[in-house]
Amino acid sequence: MLGAVSACANPADILFLNGKIVTLDATSDVAEALAIEAGRVSATGSSEELRKSAGPATRIIDLGGRTVIPGLIDSHIHAIRAGFRHATEVSWEGARSVGEALGRLKSAADGAGPDAWLIVAGGWTPRQFDENRRPTEAEIASVSSGHPVYIQLFYGYVLINPEGRDRLNIKSETDLPAGAKFERNRENETTGWITGGGPAITSLYGRLPKPSAQEAVEGTRAFLRELSSFGLTGVIDPGGHNLAPDDYAALFQLWRAHELPLRVVYSIFAPRPGKELEDFQAFTQFLPMGTGDGWLRFNGIGECITWGMYNNDTPGDADKEAFYRVARWAADQGLTLTVHWNNDRSVHHLLDVFERVNREVPIAPLRWSIAHLHDASDASLQRMKALGVGWLMQDGLYFAATSYIAERGEAQMQRSPPIVSALRLGLPLGGGTDANRVMIENPFVSLRWMLDGLTVDGVETREKSEIPSREQALRIYTEGSAWFAHDENQRGRLMPGMFADLAVLSDDYFTVPISDIAKIKSLLTMVDGRIVYGAGPFSALESGRR
Template sequence: MTRISNPSRMQAAAAAFARRAPRAAALAAGLALAGCAHMGSSNPDVVYVNGKIITADKDFSIAQGVAIKDGRFVAVGSSEAMRQLATPATRVVDLGGRTVVPGLMDSHTHMDGAGTVETSAQVIKARTVAEAQAIIGDFIRDKKVPAGQWVQTSRWHPPSQLKEQRYLTRQEIDAVAPDHPVFVQTVGHFAMANSKALAAAGIGRGTPDPVGGKIHRDAAGEPTGVLESTAIGIVEKIVPPPTFEQGVAQNIAAQRVYNRSGITSTVVAGLSEEQIRTYFTVAERGQATVRAGMFWRIPTGSAEEFEKTLKAAKFKENQGNDWARVAGIKLIADGGMTLKSAFIRSTYANEPQNHGRVAVDPASYQRNVQLANRYGWRVHTHAVGDAAVDLTLKAYAAADQDRSIRGRRFSVVHGSLIAPDQIAQAGKMDVRVDAQNAFLWDKAGTVERYMGPLLANRAVPTRQLVDALGIGGTAAGTDNEVNLLNPFVGMYLMVTRKDPRGKVYGADQKVSREEALRLYTNAGPYLTFEESAKGAITPGRFADMVVLSADYLSVPEEQIKDIVATQTIVGGRVVYDARLL
């Protein structure tokens, strides 16, 4: 196999992670070395030959072929060597010179949403208020939704998506849905509801704002239909949930959508116990095609309520199998950059009193982190702003005094505006930071408008994260359906830091192509303690890989974003083939 020398920064990053997790680094190194040799194998089920196999192993080796048996790679090397392993019963696939990479892992998604295309109004396509109205009205008419039945939408981001750069009012939704309660979801922290939905939830002029939330009102004091943070739950809790079997079907459909993008693994951030059961059911029925780590989302509340929930938990930390695994608890500390609710040390542009919003009572949050740790759960906290990261790291430090969190892989989720001193602190505490460059694709302009150029250019500091925490201490993700799922747009963003307009944000935070690919392959499995099982094409690991439309390593930089998956293989099985569409 050909080997590509690692850039000096990659060596520094690897060394940084080795210092933080010597046992994990030693294990990974040993496995990577094993991947350079053939494992003793007879009768492989299939061999792939005549390709450019980017193994993403320790040495970033390039091979020509692989052999697979029982869902795992059993050999990696030259085409001739793979052919020699084949028997009359072995299927031989000629890749025709195409490039192959390990199965891609998105380390932070809300995957189930991808399965709702047929059951929700797809306002994600709207570019004006009028278009959003038309989509909702057309959905009701085309689906023949009976009067009085709830209507829901896809998640979207009106401030950055619509020409008007604002949310819809209840009156605008009423205009196209006068006979239906309508709940309009967004990417998070905000939602909209029409008059019938507000009335069904008992929200009126005299309804007080809940703790940690806001019912937006007009000049006359009447609800506008816009709900923020915990106020969303007032309506959300009365929206009829899908049946369990509908949830199963939605989950299966979502996994197939992810396969089309080359995604073979993900971490799904924030599921109820019923939704977790859905993932296990899909796996038990043999219908899973994406390996999923799952964060359990516990509603925030008092320490007493939180502990009661922990005691009654239906699942345990790390419970699961190769297809579905519980991977900790998700808590939320603040909102988002594009929602003016990320909790920041400084203030928002032209709003000298606005530091964003804390989504939790700090004392209760710290106590809940300690309780989760005490009951054996690791914690992943949504913290976008640097002030929210301060809150998170303080709570983790307190929990560490009670029971060590080192080696447990607690994480800061998003950390979009994390500061250099906080990255250093996270490294000392052995805390991960899982950021998503995808926020810079179609929302960078909104971030700059709300927060100013200084914070916009500091957002998602990938270079600093890799250098300080190593590839194993951070990962690539999208927060889909909040952002575009496409992993090659994600890699393009990491390599160029360009948004669709060609504007560069944070040029000093660029990483190499190799590092970007490692963040989508090697890095994510550390989040679920599966770094020895997947993330590279080496003998013994799951046979998860993706055949590409172009060579990721040699195409011009501007064409990285245009690469697509032409075939996705999970556990040795083809789960997506563009030629069959």
Template sequence: MIKPRVGRCLAAWLPSLCLGLCGLAAAADEADLILHRGKVVTVDHDFSVRQAVAIRGDRILRVGTDEEVLSTRGPRTEVIDLGGKTVLPGLIDSHAHPTDASMTEFDHEIPEMETIADVLAYVRSRAGALGPGRWIVVRQVFITRLKERRYPTRDELDRAAPENPVLFSTGPDASLNSPALRLSGIDRNFRPDGPGKVEKDPRTGEPTGILRNLTRYVKVQPTGREPSESDRERRLLELFRDYNSVGITAVIDRDADGAAVERYGRLHQAGALTVRLGISRHVENLGPLDDILAEIRRVAEHPLRRGGPRLRIVGIKTYLDGGMLTGSAYMREPWGISRIYAIDDPAYRGVLFIPRDRLVPMVRAAVEQGLQFTAHSVGDGAVHALLDAYAEVNERTPVAPTRPCVTHSNFMSREAIATAARLGVMVDIQPAWLYLDTRTLAAQFGDGRLRYFQPLKSLFAAGVVAGGGSDHMQKIGSLRSINPYNPFLGMWVAITRRARGYEGQLHPEEALTRAQAIRFYTINNAHLLFLEDRIGSLEVGKQADLVVLDRDLLTCPEEQIREARALTTYLDGRPVFARPR
């Protein structure tokens, strides 16, 4: 029984307690930020379009009509009138190389090169700046994008820089001048250890200067200023801010080395990251198999394997074949004699780096460790080889829970799509390749062999999760970069199937709808990141990543999609980019 005095105290105190609890409950429903009178494209299951969204802390509090959302307004709520503007979930890039890309122009600005003459002019300028004997390196100027659609020859590079070794590198493939070949010990008697090919003059037997998957043997020496670690971090954050400027709030680094992982970790600890980062840790494809399997297991033990939604390791990445831009992608049928790619062997199919007896154990090791396995697989021969490996592992251990992936997956087939759907394999595709390279690919392969080139509509129809990315490799700037990381350009390409310098559309039957193109850069990529319960759509309880656009991508004229601009980009409910008014 309560004593009278105690009872009187409780009677006086209970109203205050009730008011306090009611105030806490009200505060819990009070938004920090409301965006209303807009077109909020939620990208939920039904692709609902609402009027407003409320944010509390780093989460979405409510999505709905203006009236429903404004009911969460409190005395401290910031309210923004969208004036009819469109809001999307924060955009996600499924494939980028931020650490290398951010440092490309650290030493000096690199001009755009569209012709062989441009390449040679740059080589001459670097020879003058560096002096005799110093290495000159030109990276990722793809021959498919040059007007002449060929490599600069050994002789041309010799004339441009007779006293300097020159490496014109397009990844694992390259064209070298005479000093570079000599310093690297590559002559008519050179025999590589592992996959690759030295192209030789059929008359003389001497190297032409073109190497297929052999850049690892080039003994290039660094030139220019050496960046400090603070330089690297500063440039990386500058790049991330530029990602934000085009609405990007998350990316997957599809080939991170140990130094990159450590750098990301430091920036995360400092609270400096303005994008979410998923990491595919690089794993070699050469060397003792036991060492490679041990490395895969070490990746699984890294603390960032259990990272949060801002930074985490999602899996591993390796290289299964060469490139379509360099004539080394592994195809099911021969490439054919080609002046463009300097191919004179009618039976040549490209280069496959990992034989089945090594690939299957690598895939199995990743699956058993719960890691997402992915491999650079450009040609249809490589795509089928990777899918066959997934199928073999799947006989004993289901692969789908680890969200296995095929990276690039440019050349596919009806059978490959069906197999990917059956196994739960995802694909990581970059429309920039279609946009920039269709002109040359059509000249090389013809329309028929491009029927299943980036077959996005068929992938969506089959239920395969396809994520859109850029393969951003060099330079800061969403349209000047190699490759362009502007997601609105990527959406436009996926919707129109149009390419630079190419008349008409490349198999328009594979074009996405506008809604599908938005999913391609949002919720689908959230699945690739294992974060679809946290990001990728604007739904109650999810992280408040969103972007306000200057136009409605669902209704604007088709040509204007590529011109869209982010006005404000939010990460966890806080603006990380705001376009000056």
């Protein structure tokens, strides 16, 4: 049905005509046309009616029947770290074979300086390859041309070739971080791969050289543009390992130069174990909640609040007390807080602390959230709902479902994550990817996975009762994510008064086969009424600086 026209008081700056405008308003109206004035939606309705709002300077864009959606918002993506490193890393995203992955490494080696590292920091899985295996050290040697190489698989495996080990002064296993060891084959020979837990892998990555200031700026610019090509108009960044305070400089430089192509809302991460409260207090002394503008804004603390409650299923009383002190301080300061938590079996420890803080300072207005928690039980979701705590859900199981099933069983997998159960409760729910170490950044891959539960290698997982509708999934990725940025009244829907943040799609999200949703790209991405990305018939429309 066509949305009712909201009259424009002034001539529109931009008119989109002859399209399918998915407004995501309260009645799910679909309009033919949309008018924009001063960076905001001023009207939706029929093309015939909205043509009347055109003035001499109005830019008219004929959509040719294409679908327009509110701009997508990734509610949990390590975009700042990914951008900072982007210019010095090699991506294996979408590679279908070991040979294709090696080809990308060879291309990087051929174009790199003589001493340059070749780094694949994540965002891949052996299950995406036809061979369903990791590359070998010999295969890496055949294409790396003597460059030092570092290849990370999730937070469990790293391949560092001999040149790389020499650079990092790794002569024997005693030179590895605690918890790491050389992988050995059946003949007890080292394979080149190093195994270990998250802290060990993070420590190894931290030994790599950082990009130059210019590489950091260019990498950030390129990575954010890539996100624009997927119709992303906003990201919420939780901080993360291997991201020091001075690593934010490239992002801030682009912001000051008015060159950001999307809205960035960011948290800061606890960098030093045992010094979390001290560091947070120091970092935020002149950084109150909400500092920034509509393009770059501070959004509190995350995703490691205290190290004793990070990836720890059995925190002790001292760990929980330390977490309480930071959480209580954050509540007193009015800070949003987001926490990384993987397992429902232990999340009661976290919720107990949240409830303790809430008895003293109501936390619902602060938009606190838990990220991941793929196996959330109904009881945990209900406790979160009672506290006003939201849930940040990502598609990590698109890569990792096989190991997840092996650990937790088929029955648990069938409701992981329990998307529909959370929606039924009215729990705030945001969509995302957790890119780029554990997943790829493409939101349409995430949306497709939300709608069919199929992994990268076609394994069926989630049962139908936990599969949302296409509209529900899209709302999770738009207005749902906007809630966590305190922006649900400004973005996530295409209604008069809302920001003109939108994407014109290459295919209709609502009618293409679900399997083809992952192939959708944006042909035109707009933020704040500015065309930040154009492709195909709209490539000439892309704006410069805002």
